[in-house]
Amino acid sequence: MFRLICLIRLKLFWRRLWGCRMKEVYDKIWKLARPYYEKGRPMDINHVEWMIGDAAIVCKKEKLDDSILLPLVILHDVGYGVGEHVYSDKNLKGKYMEEGSRIARTLLEKIGYPKGKIKRIQDYISVHDNWIYGEHEIYRNDLILGTFTDLDYMWMATPKGFPALMKVFGYSKEEMIEFLDMNEKLENRPFVTETVKRLYESYMKDRRAEV
Ligand SMILES: [Fe+2]
Numbered sequence: 579m580f581r582l583i584c585l586i587r588l589k590l591f592w593r594r595l596w597g598c599r600m601k602e603v604y605d606k607i608w609k610l611a612r613p614y615y616e617k618g619r620p621m622d623i624n625h626v627e628w629m630i631g632d633a634a635i636v637c638k639k640e641k642l643d644d645s646i647l648l649p650l651v652i653l654h655d656v657g658y659g660v661g662e663h664v665y666s667d668k669n670l671k672g673k674y675m676e677e678g679s680r681i682a683r684t685l686l687e688k689i690g691y692p693k694g695k696i697k698r699i700q701d702y703i704s705v706h707d708n709w710i711y712g713e714h715e716i717y718r719n720d721l722i723l724g725t726f727t728d729l730d731y732m733w734m735a736t737p738k739g740f741p742a743l744m745k746v747f748g749y750s751k752e753e754m755i756e757f758l759d760m761n762e763k764l765e766n767r768p769f770v771t772e773t774v775k776r777l778y779e780s781y782m783k784d785r786r787a788e789v
Contacts, residue, residue, distance in 0.1 A: 603689065604630070604648045610685045611652055614659030621742040622655055628736055629729050632777060636725055639773040646722055649691070649699050651729065653682040654706050665746060671707050679704040702726065714766040724770030731763050732774065735781035751789050758782065 608630070615622045633651045637644040657678025662670065679700045686696045702723055705716060709727065717724045733739035735758060744754045769775040 600645065600648075603691075604652065606689050607649055607652050607685065607691075610688060611656050614656045614681060617660070618655065618658040619665070621739070621746075622658065624738045624742070625733050626652060626655065628733060628738060632732070633725075633729055636729070636771065636773050636777075640721075640725070640771045642722065642725060645695060646698055646702075647725060649682070649686065649695075650702050650706070650722070650726055653685065653699065654678060654703050654726070654730070656681045656685075657703075668710055671710055675704050675707060706730070709763070709767060717767045718770070721770055724767070725774060727763075727767060728769050728771070728774040728778070731761075732778050732781065734758060735778060735785055737784070740785055751785075755782075755785060755789065 608626075611626075612623070615626060629651045630648065633647055634644065636642065637647055655678065657674040657676070657680075660677055660681070661674065682703050683696055683700050686699065705713070706723070706726060708716060717727045734743045734754075740751075740754060743749075744751065747754070747757065749757060769778065
């Protein structure tokens with residue numbers, strides 16, 4: 579019994595130590611990525627900072643690999659820091675996803691991130707908005723990519739994301755809620771985990787109460 583308690587304590591200790599070490603790594607990635615976001619779209623810093631927090635919650639609850647999802651979240655829109663501010667232009671999205679993938683590799687190599695993980699993160703960044711081209715299966719078939727796109731979408735229901743997107747689209751609060759309620763995402767790329775679904779419902783409840 580004593581041995582079992584010691585083993586559990588040791589396991590918890592290593593888990594906490596590993597969690598602290600990874601947090602330091604993600605902070606380093608964010609520090610390197612931030613200058614790109616400062617040159618990017620006006621809302622991007624708030625967008626990514628919020629996403630990091632909720633992604634960490636979802637990883638913990640759903641036992642997802644945060645060493646892939648967190649860098650993906652931190653770096654996914656980094657490509658917009660080197661050119662035009664693109665929101666939904668089909669012709670330019672692909673170009674900026676590729677640009678983002680290239681920058682992500684440079685930044686992750688700089689901190690010595692594992693090569694295999696860099697490749698996976700790069701691959702995800704290069705297709706992260708491919709729903710715009712009618713590709714939906716890639717999100718349904720991959721829990722990391724599916725969770726990523728759920729979080730990316732959910733930003734539009736958050737206290738800072740909702741008014742930021744209202745401004746971009748020129749919508750009133752009511753129109754923004756209708757846009758989210760009727761969005762093709764909900765049908766074509768349903769939320770892949772219960773945790774994200776519950777978080778989204780909670781954000782929407784708050785937004786509806788503000789109308
Ligand atoms: Fe995004």
